[in-house]
Amino acid sequence: MLIRPLPSAVQPNPSPPSQPQGALGNRGAWPSPSGRGQCKCRLNRSDCKYALQASRALAVRTEPAVQAFKPTLGADVVPTSLALSNGVGLEAVAQSPVAGGELVLSDTDDVVPESGVLCDEALRNLDEYRRVEAYSATVSSSAHISSGFAYSTAQRNQIRESWDALMRWSKVFRTRKLAGSPLEVAKKIVVFGGGSFGTAMGCALARQKSDLEVVLLVRDPYLCKDINTLHENTRYLKGFQMPPNVRATTLAAEAIAGAQYAVHAVPVQSSRAFLQGIKEYLSPSVPIICVSKGLEVGSGQMMSELIPSALERKQPAVFLSGPSFAREVMQNRPTGVVAACKDGKLAKTVQGLFASPTMRVNMTTDVVGVEICGALKNVLAIAAGIVQGMDLGNNALAALVAQGCSEIRWLSEKMGAKPTTMSGLSGLGDIMLTCYGDLSRNRSVGIRLGRGEKLEDIIASSSQVAEGVATAAVVVGLARKYRVSLPVLTAVAQVLDNNLTAHEAVFHIMNLPQIEEA
Template identity: 40%
Template sequence: MQLKPDPVSPTTLQMRHVAVLGAGAWGNALAIAASANSSTMMWARNAGLIGEIQSTGLNARYLPGIKLPESLVCTSEFEHAINHATTGPCPGLLILGVPLAGLRQICLEISKSLKQSGRKIAGIIWTCKGLDAESGQLPSEIARQALSELPEIAIGVLSGPSFALEVAQNLPVALTIASTDAALREACIQTFHGGTIRVYASSDVIGVEIGGALKNIIAIACGISDGLGLGTNARAALITRGLAEIRRFGEALGAQASTFFGLTGLGDLVLTATGDLSRNRQVGLAIGKGQSLDEVLAQGLTAEGARCAKAVLIRANQLGVDLPITRAVCDVLYHHVTPRLAVSQLLARDATSE
């Protein structure tokens, strides 16, 4: 359920130490945001990238044109970043800005480091979205499994309708931190809330993750529709019925229905399905205009929705949940069904009650 931010007492307002693991667009944008309120360090495996950032003050590869704050420290030394998050005046945060494919490995490395040192943190928060293509697991399932030797560590997901570039540009944004641990929610709010950023709290981790995963698939469908020139009526129908799919799938996995009418459900879906910065929408647009998925990927355009669509459909079938839009997207992306035929098949479905 959605919660109000807990009151923060003056004694807890200390300079928290935060380590952001991952220097892609989203990790870097969050590192910029966190540095306004916290002592922040950003880590990446790529020493060359970190060297460029340190020498120029820019992450030209992922956030071109954005000057990084002088207070943001960068490193390619993993233990240096972990030490930073565990040596502040209050328990620090680890923010994982890595893609879903790298979540398991980074959690295993964190677990090994913290177990060997005995150091403590307030918790671990990730930002990646989707279902794992091989296991069909949600990020929370992957993280908890990888951190099984440290079951006491609080975990959560930070999500919501946001493009990394706009966050880095200090434009207004509202995010949701979802965790079953109240102290972790409060720590995240202290780290990011303020100025142009509002952070809302939720205990529904599964609901927030499902909203973040499936909205990307629906955004591809909307992009395909727009690429075909089917009009704004069609896009509105896909968004609305797509939200119904997201809710059905989420409830089958134990999520709360109310979550899908908030920031990480409807809000994130509208942004991703209509925003020009949405990679998922851009993939759909290209396919709707006649390109194949392979051709789109060859151009360097990637999208989370394309990667997780098959995993979502497999898990939905196991649960007995009908996801017609997701199935249509999979047919177009992977089964050589033309976009127009997929649309025709959706339109030919029997009428039902809303």
């Protein structure tokens, strides 16, 4: 990448208006001093800095360009100061492939205007940065302002230093080479189940690399045709365009042939039959990345037990769990999950496949903890829905969720899970999402029960799986096996089994003996 020399013939910028306007408000206000058409925005020295910071919100795309200038300017130069270094930082922004509008950046002290390009998102953010700067200027002159709150200078320095340390640490990871990474060597991945989550996770993988072949194995030939012709899952995720490197098939042998990984997104209660059906096509060395959350009725097994049992052999498997609504994954919104596997190397491989600027993937060896949390949070979400459907208020909901968290911790620890897993993404993270999030199917079942609807009507009117319904009964069995009392989760099973109304369940739970917190 070349460092463009500063233009020598440019004229100093005319004075900005006396009343500062927003970045968008300034667009097109002045002729460009570089003679290249209308300016979209005019900025002073500090705005240059904040404009670059704003553009760094798109760090992944601008960062390589900024890094490319580092050898010239020295490793200690941070991107923010690059903006003030003869326009070099600005040049990095100008090289951004996401550039959207022209921007004139001028240094009002030295009158060294430079023309560059900044993306629209950065321009939009600029107003906010200006406001923050104006506020900081006010508070830095005094440690305390009468109408509000301000950090002291010492506190602010401490915060900045801590943040800078974090950024340096982060950079060490980001500069690691991608060569030979799991994503680089991956060519084909099969997804078992073309429902909401199989589709969303398949699309997340396909977005990682345009020449990665992602194949959804589906049952319905009509849905298969829609996916292949319209690039849309018209049944489960209507209205979302799928990447062109995702396709579907109904043929298991063809879907699995040559796949290096298999993402398993078939509902738990159908998983045994499904796996038995595809067993002969799946090589014992292909890792299964299981995203299904629940416990099998009958056997009481977790997916980590069900998979080898159904395949009648050992199969490498990773359990990917955490707060992750399919629709939001499909929208490429920020999401965090955890990859659980006894084999840390395989967990890291799965992390490498899915991790992206919009997906964080933690790792753990605590498979039992991740699986139990993922299965039981669905039951707790039904309870949370019941409380919301009955309109019992926020106090009741918070008390219920806290009690449910304790119950999940009691059981999972007895089953050998690590206590830390409960406070992680698959525990608290997913509990919060599912108990409070509008998109949860389990919570929706609870809301409808709380409003007095019958379970059979709720299930009949829903085309998607709410795993908590089946799992609830299994949890009671596990509680008995591990000799632990789970009042809320047991009450959910009683309501689902039509032995108790939602009102009765609440009455009885509220009247249990008052106990010491455990």
